[in-house]
Amino acid sequence: MDTPQNTALMRALAEVPGPLPTSGVVHITLPHTERFTVVGNHLAQNAALSTAAVGFAVRIQSLPQGTEVGIKALAARFPEGEKLIAAALRELEAHGYLHRTRVRLPNGRMVTRTVFCNHPEALLRPCPADASKRCPALVAAPVSAQAPAPVTAPMAAPALVTAPVPAQVPTPAPVTPHAPLPAPEALETPAPPPVTDRPVPGEPLPPAPPAPRLVPPPTAPKAPPRPLPQPRELTPGLRQAAVALLSDLRRHAPELVLSEADIERLTPATATWLERDAHPDTIRQALTTDLPQPVKYPAKFVRHRLTVLLPPPLPGAEELAPARPRTVVIPLQTCEGCERAFRSRTPSLCRDCRTACEQPAA
Structure with missing residues (x-):
């Protein structure tokens, strides 16, 4: 009675079609509706790849496009070490799943471009003509069963990548170079289909318009960094307190080790915080809370937080006082007739x- 039972699992086992095997694994396959990645058995069951290589291939395939997949980036994201990750990436590169090249950007910077292919064997196979519409990367000339070499078409056409013929195809007789030309009717341009608002059954839908780019390209010019805050007057007392606060940061956060x-360079910005009546504990908490892992550049990180999180100056007593309604005071005047005071x-x-x-005049 005290053994916990998974009623949902037992109910799912009861719904599996067919008899259950007496040994081995029993699969309960549920359809995914969100957050899933399709992985081929050519990768999951590849005996030539290690388990680490297969795992990192699946992880890289599940990441969105544009994510950093270098050795240090993967080591920061996952618990494996850099040596294991480097060995797994070399295995994937040797089997064609991963391709890394050094390219130069228009601004002269050298970067590593990483390309991951989820099915490299498909790049070496011939594909039908309609496959180029579904996958532009798999553009290949059709391989004829009677001729090992492609026959040149009579009309000029774009160059296509021809896949090698498998070794199992028997070598037929050579093809005569003077092949008969097709009939003139076959070369005529077919009439365009009628333009309709509704899609024709059996025809592929037109490609959707490209989505607007929300992220600027890597070559886009970056905005200049904000300047460091400067105090109105860097007194010796503010300077000494700022230097002591920055030197003491490594006691509270070992990642923030700053050089002299x-x-x-960061003393004026810290003195600006102190000049605006910020307590040293407040400054220390703002600089050491929610640190990224790892902190690659401590000086740049501290500079960023000192600049972005700078508090405004404290308001004065006059600004905090509530506004009072203005009372108009009428001055006293002396009557010219009786010398009586009146307003x-x-x-x-x-x-x-x-x-x-006024009475005599009336």
Whole structure:
């Protein structure tokens, strides 16, 4: 009663068609709807490849296009060491699954271009004419069963890559070079199909328009880096505190080991944080939290965080005080008639004097 039972697995075993084998593995195949990669048995069951090579081939095949697959990049992503990864990549390169070349970019930089083919044996096989539409990489001339060499067409055509003839095909009689030309009716251009909005059954759909490129190409010019923050006045006290904070970073994060030249270059930016009333513990936490693994360039990493995470200056007491409504005060004036004080914007008579002056006139 205390042995856990996987009821879902038992129910799936009951639904497997046919009798179950008495020994060996029993496959429960469920269709994938998302996050899956198709791997051929020519790779999964290749006895000439080691298990590590097959595993890294599957891992590289599952990565999106444009992902770094160098030795150090794979070692940072997976738990295997660099020596095992290098040996596995050499095996894949020897069997045609992987191809690495050194190319020069338009800006003069040398990079390694890595190409991974999921089925290298298919590149050596002849494919039918319609296969070039489905896979442009597998463009090959059709191999005739009667002739070991391709016959030259009468009309000029683009050069095609011809696959070698397998050794099992018997060698027939040589083909006469003067082959009969096809009838003139066969060379006529076929009439174009009618233009309709609905797809014709049995015909391939037109290619979809290319998706807009969201990521800039590698050769696109990069934006210049933001300048380091500079304090209003680098006092000796701020300089000493900034140097001590940068020198103490390796105690809290062993990856952030800075040289004396790096500390001298990053001192003004750290002093700017201190000038803006940032506590040293706050600066230290901002520089050592969520570090990438590994930190390849500690000085560039610290420079980036000092520049991007710079807090704004603290507001003053006047800026934090709530805005008060402005009260308009009317000044006091002295009446010219009775010398009584009253409030008015301009010198004049008071109310009583104005009333007394208006009554005789009425």
